[in-house]
Amino acid sequence: MSKLRVAVIGARGRMGSEAVRAVEAADDMELVAAVGRGDSLDALADAGTQVAVELTHPDVVMGNLAFCVERGIHAVVGTTGWTEERLAELRARLVDSPDTGVLIAPNFGIGAILSMHFARQAARFFESVEIVELHHPNKADAPSGTAVRTAEVIAEARRAAGCPPQPDATTTALEGARGATVDGVPVHAVRLRGLVAHQEILFGEEGEILTIRHDAMNRTSFMPGVLLGIRRIVERPGLTRGLEHFMDLDG
Ligand SMILES: NC(=O)C1=CN([C@@H]2O[C@H](COP(=O)(O)OP(=O)(O)OC[C@H]3O[C@@H](n4cnc5c(N)ncnc54)[C@H](O)[C@@H]3O)[C@@H](O)[C@H]2O)C=CC1
Numbered sequence: 363m364s365k366l367r368v369a370v371i372g373a374r375g376r377m378g379s380e381a382v383r384a385v386e387a388a389d390d391m392e393l394v395a396a397v398g399r400g401d402s403l404d405a406l407a408d409a410g411t412q413v414a415v416e417l418t419h420p421d422v423v424m425g426n427l428a429f430c431v432e433r434g435i436h437a438v439v440g441t442t443g444w445t446e447e448r449l450a451e452l453r454a455r456l457v458d459s460p461d462t463g464v465l466i467a468p469n470f471g472i473g474a475i476l477s478m479h480f481a482r483q484a485a486r487f488f489e490s491v492e493i494v495e496l497h498h499p500n501k502a503d504a505p506s507g508t509a510v511r512t513a514e515v516i517a518e519a520r521r522a523a524g525c526p527p528q529p530d531a532t533t534t535a536l537e538g539a540r541g542a543t544v545d546g547v548p549v550h551a552v553r554l555r556g557l558v559a560h561q562e563i564l565f566g567e568e569g570e571i572l573t574i575r576h577d578a579m580n581r582t583s584f585m586p587g588v589l590l591g592i593r594r595i596v597e598r599p600g601l602t603r604g605l606e607h608f609m610d611l612d613g
């Protein structure tokens with residue numbers, strides 16, 4: 363069987379360099395291009411890339427994906443900064459390239475995906491919910507893409523169950539003290555030397571608290587998810603949001 367021809371964009375970064383190693387070590391893949399800032403993306407097309415792994419920065423991800431989608435190169439995207447407007451723009455691009463697949467994965471960690479799945483299940487049973495995400499201080503964005511997606515998933519589940527907005531009697535606070543609000547869910551971002559990527563989802567009800575916590579201790583932990591995304595995106599045209607679509611979570 364021929365090997366999947368994979369390129370990494372952002373190949374010299376923290377995640378990109380791990381992805382380069384993971385692809386090189388995978389028996390069913392061949393790393394055909396590894397591009398960094400300042401390199402031309404033409405290297406991807408010249409090398410006959412089938413799947414590009416995009417791990418760069420929210421400011422450049424849209425341009426990189428436009429290049430890939432126009433050329434029918436599937437993409438597995440870990441880069442954050444996704445908004446409804448950006449997703450709509452990408453969907454519109456994919457209409458003109460109907461055989462191409464793009465996976466947007468807010469988090470490649472299997473445990474992180476499970477924690478979001480559990481949060482979706484728990485959401486309707488608790489009056490209060492808040493998210494605390496904790497990351498290394500070199501992270502470009504806040505809040506994390508995972509925290510934003512987790513808040514959205516929780517809010518969707520609560521709306522579907524007819525839950526009212528959670529009460530918050532605060533009438534006076536120093537700006538920022540209650541964090542940012544994503545879809546009605548307060549999100550707090552900690553940036554601390556020594557951390558990698560961590561998240562706590564706190565659910566509260568009278569007399570009991572449920573905490574769902576995930577810790578990524580290193581970036582190698584994201585690589586099984588990256589490889590799964592590469593293997594599966596070639597057979598899934600269009601936009602896929604979340605690696606959970608390639609996992610049997612209820613099996
Ligand atoms: N989905 C997930 O599981 C994960 C996602 N991330 C996200 O991935 C992104 C990258 O994170 P890190 O690797 O920690 O950042 P980083 O800053 O270590 O790496 C980004 C790399 O992209 C390069 N770059 C910038 N512009 C470029 C361009 N136009 N073309 C090619 N390369 C370019 C930079 O020079 C740098 O080497 C962030 O958005 C981060 O939040 C990070 C960890 C896990």
Ligand SMILES: O=C(O)C1=N[C@H](C(=O)O)C[C@H](O)C1
Nearest residue numbers: 442468469501506507508559
């Ligand atoms: O920048 C990071 O490090 C991470 N980014 C992603 C995010 O913003 O959610 C995934 C993970 O949290 C690590």
